[in-house]
Amino acid sequence: MKHLFGPLDFKRGRAMKNRFMLAPLTNCQSHDDGTLSDDEYRWLTMRAEGGFGLTMTCASHVQARGRGFAGQLGIFSDAQLDGLVRLAAAIRGAGSLAMAQLHHAGMRAPAALIGEQPVCPSDDAETGARALDLAEVEQLVEDFSAAALRAERAGFDGVELHAAHGYVLAQFLSPEINRREDRCGGSIDNRSRILFDILAAVRARCRADFTVGVRLSPERFGLRLPEIVSLAENLIGSDKVDFLDLSLWDVFKEPQDAEFQGRSLLSYFTSLDRGTVRMGAAGKISNGQDAMRCLEAGLDFVIVGRAAILHHDFPERVRADPGFQARELPVTPEYLYREGLSPKFVDYMGNWKGFVTSQAAVET
Numbered sequence: 245m246k247h248l249f250g251p252l253d254f255k256r257g258r259a260m261k262n263r264f265m266l267a268p269l270t271n272c273q274s275h276d277d278g279t280l281s282d283d284e285y286r287w288l289t290m291r292a293e294g295g296f297g298l299t300m301t302c303a304s305h306v307q308a309r310g311r312g313f314a315g316q317l318g319i320f321s322d323a324q325l326d327g328l329v330r331l332a333a334a335i336r337g338a339g340s341l342a343m344a345q346l347h348h349a350g351m352r353a354p355a356a357l358i359g360e361q362p363v364c365p366s367d368d369a370e371t372g373a374r375a376l377d378l379a380e381v382e383q384l385v386e387d388f389s390a391a392a393l394r395a396e397r398a399g400f401d402g403v404e405l406h407a408a409h410g411y412v413l414a415q416f417l418s419p420e421i422n423r424r425e426d427r428c429g430g431s432i433d434n435r436s437r438i439l440f441d442i443l444a445a446v447r448a449r450c451r452a453d454f455t456v457g458v459r460l461s462p463e464r465f466g467l468r469l470p471e472i473v474s475l476a477e478n479l480i481g482s483d484k485v486d487f488l489d490l491s492l493w494d495v496f497k498e499p500q501d502a503e504f505q506g507r508s509l510l511s512y513f514t515s516l517d518r519g520t521v522r523m524g525a526a527g528k529i530s531n532g533q534d535a536m537r538c539l540e541a542g543l544d545f546v547i548v549g550r551a552a553i554l555h556h557d558f559p560e561r562v563r564a565d566p567g568f569q570a571r572e573l574p575v576t577p578e579y580l581y582r583e584g585l586s587p588k589f590v591d592y593m594g595n596w597k598g599f600v601t602s603q604a605a606v607e608t
Contacts, residue, residue: 245566248535249559252297252545254486255520257401257455260297260341260545263535264559265489267526267549268300268345268404268459270313271589278305278318280327283586288331290584292338294557297545299340301331303347303406306391307384309358310412312349315588319344319391328398336399344395345404345459346388350412351421365415365422365429381428381438384412389445392456402455405442408491410465413439417475420466432471436478443484457487462509463500470504473512480521488513489547492527495538514542530570532562553593556583574601 253259266288273283284302292299304319305311311318318324328344335342351364351373363380364373376384392403407413415421416438422429428437439458446456458479462472479485490513498505504512510525526547529535535546551558551570561568571579577590577600585593594600 245532245536245562247539248532248546249563252522254455254522256453256486258341261339262295262297262559263539263545264296264562265298265524265545265547266291266296266300266552267547268302268406269549269553270302270316270592271585272313272315272592273586273588274315274317276315277323278308278311278316278320279324280317280331281315281586283588284317285327285331285334287584287586287589289334289338290556291552292335292340292342294555295559295563296340296548296552297559298343299335299338300343300404301345303345303411304391305347305349306387307348309360309363310348310350310353311358312347312353312411314357319346319394320387322394325394325398328395328400332395332399336401341401341455342399343402343404343455343457344391344398344400345406346391346395347406348384348388348412350415352411364412365424368421375424378426378428385438385441385445388442389449392446392454393449396450396454402457402486403446404457404459404489405439406459407439408459408461413442414461414465414467417471418466419468419471432474433478436475439475440478440482440484443479443482447484455486456484457489458485459489459491461491462512463493469499469501469509469512473516476513477516480516480518485521487522487524487544490523490525491547492525495525495527495529495534495541497527508541510541510543532566532568535562536566550599553580553585554583573598575599576601 249262251259274281304317332342351371353362362373499509522544524545524547530551538546
């Protein structure tokens with residue numbers, strides 16, 4: 245347990261004071277123009293004050309047409325800078341690393357929300373998305389790196405590139421979605437080219453001690469486990485990333501694909517020679533024992549989502565009681581309000597089956 249609360253350094257930038265990272269969580273509570281709301285500020289700063297060593301923003305879109313959710317935080321315009329400055333200062337002031345997640349929804353951006361046809365590596369009939377041309381791919385690289393520089397100007401310690409969950413970078417990685425025949429399609433090296441181009445651009449534009457990570461998901465959304473393992477290895481060898489964030493849905497499960505079962509999904513990544521690159525994972529970590537098992541399995545830090553929604557001070561709860569278990573579901577809206585969620589965030593959580601109930605349902 246002592247190891248959970250020891251510091252963790254990165255090759256670049258400041259160290260985490262402990263091994264707890266707040267997961268980047270969609271919450272739909274910022275303003276329609278992408279500027280920070282007081283609700284978003286309260287939600288994130290409560291987690292920083294609650295003991296998280298690294299506090300990650302929700303997915304923050306780098307282009308207006310990359311917006312995936314109503315009320316999504318933006319980082320595509322200097323008009324959003326004042327709020328970002330305020331947020332980064334408060335997170336850092338609480339002793340937590342301030343990290344912005346950079347995101348583009350690609351074909352998952354609702355046309356009704358962005359006011360135009362969504363974009364994708366290739367035409368997609370199901371979503372109505374159109375293929376990006378090469379100039380637009382290059383503009384996407386530019387806008388991701390410009391957003392990273394904007395995060396640096398705002399005072400963030402670093403950024404994470406969201407290359408998971410079927411959003412635009414993961415769409416490029418998927419051989420099912422990406423059917424391009426140019427230099428951005430075909431082999432996994434070509435399909436991951438945009439990710440490495442963004443990393444190179446971020447490193448060229450941002451200061452030398454700016455911390456940069458990448459979020460990956462190895463399953464679903466047309467992704468193939470061996471390719472994502474190979475990609476992780478290439479990212480580690482690139483000397484462009486300081487940490488990898490693995491979104492596994494369950495850190496202790498086996499792969500979905502029967503061909504790769506017989507060992508944990510996590511073990512395919514922790515067995516890599518990582519050098520100075522740190523690795524964390526998210527997926528049903530709800531108590532101190534889960535967190536310890538993650539470190540024992542080879543992770544450097546743990547990424548907490550649902551338990552952080554339920555307890556803004558989850559790390560401190562675990563420090564005080566190694567056997568602490570996150571509250572059982574469902575919980576009432578009133579409980580979540582006390583934990584710093586806004587009504588919009590609580591409404592969004594209502595989409596998570598079995599998470600939120602009414603006070604009356606609890607009392608009867």
